[in-house]
Amino acid sequence: MAGSRHRILIGTAASLGLILLWEAVSRSGAVSARFLPAPSVVVATLWTMIAERGLLYHAGVSTLRVWVAFLIAAAMAVPIGILMGSVRWIGAALEPVIDFIRYLPVPALVPLSIIWFGVGESTKIFLLWLGTFFQLVLLVADDVRRVPHEFHETAMTVGAPGWRRLTDVSLPAMLPTLVDNMRITLGWCWTYLIIAEIVAADSGLGFVIWQARRFFQTPEVMAGVITIGIIGLLTDQVIRAAHRRWFRYLVR
Amino acid sequence: MSYLEFRSVTKRYGPVEVVAPFDLEVAEGEFVVFLGPSGCGKTTLMRMVGGLEQPSSGRILLRGQPLGPPDRRRGMVFQSYSAFPWLTVAGNVAYGMRYRRDLTAAEKRARTAHFLRLVGLTDFAHQWPNRISGGMRQRVAIARTLAAGSEILLMDEPFGALDALRRERLQLELRRIQREEGRTVIFVTHDVEEAAFLADRVIVFTRRPARILAEVDVTARLGPESTLELRGSAEFFALRNELLALVRSTDEEEEATAP
Structure with missing residues (x-):
């Protein structure tokens, strides 16, 4: 485990170095503090925003939106993707439609989504779902197809009925990649969330950032952005740790 | 009535003829090796026994009954991906019995332990x-098919990825297990020595479309035992060279017809 400790050490040192460099540049006055406030200022702002402006509430609202939309998307994408990947005609039928929608940039669909759903929560959930479902479903379908035929044939020759091959072979065989794909797709959710919250919201981190921009509060903008980064980093690390724990059998 | 019987079995993929009309009878408990150049169609024939492919024409009969879709009577051992990585060794062996309703949980546990012991795991x-x-991993796969209760083991170059020493050990063990358990084996390989060592009977195939080039009754020549001493004997070498000459002849044929 010395290797992984080493990695953490290098990662931390590099990040700290970058922050120190940023602090030095801001303090030197080479760049106006209006454009590039020092990290110490940003951290102080972050603290006031948490204490006085309910930043954690906004962060919570955003996280909730991301997870609700993501869970809906995943709950649909996993079964549909598995069906697309295992039953040939279902894949053939759905793939063109999904491919078409997948290529539409989510921001282009904001107006349509506002016409359909107004400016409430459903618009945001819809946009996030749009951005993740169509990506994830194709990834899932591909993962299912990549399950080695030997696994299926082993199951068939010990007498597994067709549907049991889905639950006993396809699903466990693809699960590690599925979790990885979900982790990556969850990250994309944040991109779409900020777009949705900038366009139509009175809460959430996107709203906070956009408000701060209107008043040229660069430290607040940065504090908002950093909050997203921290949430992302934490989520990612938690899921990675879970992945290592659940799929210990992959370690050679 | 013979145990397993191929009756004018053919296979074509579109215009490509993979198996020419093929006839063969296999006795119960026999160890038959399909030997031939890569891609000659011998694997296709074996997969048809497993029900994983259908003959284009002709029939395969097991105890006089035409074969249906795959079931646990005919178990496969592959060269790679032979065990599920998400199940433990014991879990993989027990998987062979997961869909069996005729065994109680206790019986399944006992059988798992028995077959683990049999393959030394x-x-x-x-x-x-x-x-x-x-x-x-190959032992795991063998134990799994035995636990499933497969009466025919279909083995597709199962030892192809192993080093010489491990391969020899597994060959010895496979032979022992097959004798003890009295199962029928169809074993596909392009390794001449492996064929000579393992088989009761070697079927040498031509290039595609698969046809029988020669049938060699190994038991009649070397006796029923496969031992390491046998491997060093003059008779074994003679047989090996004979098989090698046959396999080579299929290769020359290919060069002769190449443009």
Whole structure:
């Protein structure tokens, strides 16, 4: 485990170095503090925003939106993707439609989504779902197809009925990649969330950032952005740790 | 009535003829090796016995009954991906019985332990397949098909990825297990020595479309035992060279017809 400790050490040192460099540049006055406030200022702002402006509430609202939309998307994408990947005609039928929608940039669909759903929560959930479902479903379908035929044939020759091959072979065989794909797709959710919250919201981190921009509060903008980064980093690390724990059998 | 019977079995994929009309009878408990150049169609024939492919024409009969879709009577052992990585060694062996309703949970546990012992993996029961050697993974696959109760073991170059020493050990063990358990084996390989060592009977195939080039009754020539001493004997070498000459002749044929 010395290797992984080493990695953490290098990662931390590099990040700290970058922050120190940023602090030095801001303090030197080479760049106006209006454009590039020092990290110490940003951290102080972050603290006031948490204490006085309910930043954690906004962060919570955003996280909730991301997870609700993501869970809906995943709950649909996993079964549909598995069906697309295992039953040939279902894949053939759905793939063109999904491919078409997948290529539409989510921001282009904001107006349509506002016409359909107004400016409430459903618009945001819809946009996030749009951005993740169509990506994830194709990834899932591909993962299912990549399950080695030997696994299926082993199951068939010990007498597994067709549907049991889905639950006993396809699903466990693809699960590690599925979790990885979900982790990556969850990250994309944040991109779409900020777009949705900038366009139509009175809460959430996107709203906070956009408000701060209107008043040229660069430290607040940065504090908002950093909050997203921290949430992302934490989520990612938690899921990675879970992945290592659940799929210990992959370690050679 | 013979045990397993191929009756004018053919296979074509579109315009490509993979198996020419093929006839063969296999006795119960026999160890038959399909020997031939890669891609000659011998694997296709074996997969048809497993029900994983359908003959384009002709029939395969097991005890006089035409074969249906895959079931546990005909178990496969592949060269790679032979064990599920998400199940332990014991879990993989037990998987062979997962869909069997005729066994109680206790019986399944007992059988798992029995077949683990038979292939010498008792100490590795709780290990993950990715953490054991390739040879051990093949033992897991063999134990799984035995636990499933397969009467025919279909083995597709199962030892092809192993080093010489491990391969020899597994060959010895496979022969012992097959004798003890009295199962029928159809074993596909392009390794002449392996064929000579394992088989009761070797079927040498031509290039595609698969046809029988020669049938060699190994038991009649070398006796029923496969031992390491036998491997060093003059008779074994003679037989091996004979098979090698046959396989070579299929190769020359290819060069002669190449443009």
